[in-house]
Amino acid sequence: MVHIKFTPIFFILVALLLQECTSRSTSSTSNKLLLISFDGFRWNYLDRTNTPNFDRIRKNGVQAVHGLRNAFITKTFPNHFTLVTGQWEESHGIVANSMYDPALNRSFSPHDEKANTEAVWFDQGGEPIWVTNQLQKKDGKSGVIMWVGAGAPVESVYPTKFIKFDHDFKNESKIDTMVKWFKEDGCNLGLMYFDQPDRFGHAFGPESEQVTRMIGGLDKVIGYLLDQFEKADLLHETNIIITSDHGFTSTPKEKIIYLDTFIDPETFQLESSTPVAGIWPHEGYHDAIYQNLSSATETVGHFSVYKKDDIPAHFHYTDNRRIPPIIAVADNHYSFSRHFEPGHMKGNHGYDNRLQDMHPFFIAMGPAFKSGFTVDMFQSVDVYPLMCHILGLVPAPNNGSMDVVRTLLVETETIHGNSVLLFFRKYHFGTIFVACLIFVGLITAILITIHEMRKRRKERSNMQVIMDDVEITTTDEGPANDPPTSDTSNIPLLQDQDF
Numbered sequence: 001m002v003h004i005k006f007t008p009i010f011f012i013l014v015a016l017l018l019q020e021c022t023s024r025s026t027s028s029t030s031n032k033l034l035l036i037s038f039d040g041f042r043w044n045y046l047d048r049t050n051t052p053n054f055d056r057i058r059k060n061g062v063q064a065v066h067g068l069r070n071a072f073i074t075k076t077f078p079n080h081f082t083l084v085t086g087q088w089e090e091s092h093g094i095v096a097n098s099m100y101d102p103a104l105n106r107s108f109s110p111h112d113e114k115a116n117t118e119a120v121w122f123d124q125g126g127e128p129i130w131v132t133n134q135l136q137k138k139d140g141k142s143g144v145i146m147w148v149g150a151g152a153p154v155e156s157v158y159p160t161k162f163i164k165f166d167h168d169f170k171n172e173s174k175i176d177t178m179v180k181w182f183k184e185d186g187c188n189l190g191l192m193y194f195d196q197p198d199r200f201g202h203a204f205g206p207e208s209e210q211v212t213r214m215i216g217g218l219d220k221v222i223g224y225l226l227d228q229f230e231k232a233d234l235l236h237e238t239n240i241i242i243t244s245d246h247g248f249t250s251t252p253k254e255k256i257i258y259l260d261t262f263i264d265p266e267t268f269q270l271e272s273s274t275p276v277a278g279i280w281p282h283e284g285y286h287d288a289i290y291q292n293l294s295s296a297t298e299t300v301g302h303f304s305v306y307k308k309d310d311i312p313a314h315f316h317y318t319d320n321r322r323i324p325p326i327i328a329v330a331d332n333h334y335s336f337s338r339h340f341e342p343g344h345m346k347g348n349h350g351y352d353n354r355l356q357d358m359h360p361f362f363i364a365m366g367p368a369f370k371s372g373f374t375v376d377m378f379q380s381v382d383v384y385p386l387m388c389h390i391l392g393l394v395p396a397p398n399n400g401s402m403d404v405v406r407t408l409l410v411e412t413e414t415i416h417g418n419s420v421l422l423f424f425r426k427y428h429f430g431t432i433f434v435a436c437l438i439f440v441g442l443i444t445a446i447l448i449t450i451h452e453m454r455k456r457r458k459e460r461s462n463m464q465v466i467m468d469d470v471e472i473t474t475t476d477e478g479p480a481n482d483p484p485t486s487d488t489s490n491i492p493l494l495q496d497q498d499f
């Protein structure tokens with residue numbers, strides 16, 4: 001009988017496996033995630049009025065001090081879908097608030113209730129976080145209040161709970177509903193949309209007193225949310241991410257560029273107008289429209305024009321049939337209009353996503369996040385993989401990265417503090433554990449073989465001694481009982497097995 005002595009490494013491996021299982025079940029079952037968007041909340045809005053509740057989240061959580069680099073074009077529908085899929089607009093297919101699909105020969109409008117429930121618009125390759133949550137987790141339940149795209153099935157999946165956009169739905173009611181979904185209906189993921197301060201930003205301009213007062217009002221909404229979550233004993237186990245789709249800039253009347261000055265409105269269809277004009281030329285007018293606009297960029301200036309194939313790569317805005325053949329992009333503060341169009345907004349968004357004014361804020365708090373920690377900025381496409389990580393999900397294909405957002409997480413510190421654990425996590429603990437077991441098994445098999453071989457050699461050697469003794473006794477040429485002095489086969493084997 002061969003006795004295998006288990007070495008300390010074996011017990012370390014078992015301990016690490018147990019720790020891994022424990023940490024996975026912690027992140028996958030008890031950690032809840034709530035994603036909140038305040039539409040049009042610019043990266044620096046928190047610094048212009050008293051916001052004790054937002055400050056509580058900053059102090060006890062994390063912040064991107066210069067906000068998020070969002071997706072071009074910096075409009076509401078595309079960026080809300082980017083936040084939940086981690087994809088650029090050309091990949092998830094919501095390329096503007098209003099858009100035309102030549103394959104469907106239909107236009108999409110945010111106010112079209114039917115279109116907002118159709119998979120043909122939203123199920124184009126992006127997988128929203130609620131779908132990932134429900135497909136991968138046996139007990140994954142998502143509650144979604146008014147988020148873009150949640151009314152349509154994606155991969156045939158609807159959110160477990162859903163409330164469609166309703167302007168009259170009270171902020172407090174949204175929060176009470178979310179508490180109920182988490183507490184009574186078993187949701188582990190919640191998403192909430194608020195349409196302010198975007199509406200005031202458009203109506204009064206982003207620098208207006210009305211927007212400042214609205215920021216103070218939204219702080220009270222967060223105060224109510226924190227109170228209700230605390231009362232329901234949810235706050236300690238919920239990760240709360242508060243962000244937005246885009247920032248804002250002022251758009252004075254004197255900075256309007258009238259497109260019909262350079263191009264005949266009868267020669268094209270305009271799907272979205274400002275600050276990115278999406279132009280679908282009627283047949284035969286493509287080159288003339290491009291030439292006229294191109295000349296105007298030099299004579300009038302304050303905007304750029306691109307043929308679809310020449311849109312700069314950094315916009316990630318080329319590879320989708322819904323992107324118009326020609327786009328004109330206004331400079332910051334400038335607007336496009338046509339002389340017959342009524343009205344003008346004092347503030348807008350939609351511009352180049354490299355402009356700081358276009359960036360939304362980002363703060364977060366909860367058991368997964370560090371406390372009082374800041375990073376400079378990261379990308380909106382990184383929010384999806386971050387949420388997947390917190391929920392213990394494998395992200396669907398996306399354009400994001402964990403490089404920066406990983407540093408926001410408490411777990412990173414733990415891993416850095418334990419290089420052995422980091423190694424095992426990096427190279428997949430389970431695989432390495434199985435490999436180690438196979439290694440231990442192989443070594444054991446080799447030792448058993450060596451042991452058996454040596455045993456046989458020893459038996460043969462003893463037999464030889466007996467034969468020699470018989471011979472010596474017979475021939476009487478020396479002492480019969482001299483032990484073999486140079487033969488090592490009698491060395492005990494036990495120490496070889498002690499590895």
Ligand code: ZN
Nearest residue numbers: 039040076245
């Ligand atoms: Zn918006």
Ligand code: ZN
Nearest residue numbers: 040076198202
């Ligand atoms: Zn807006």
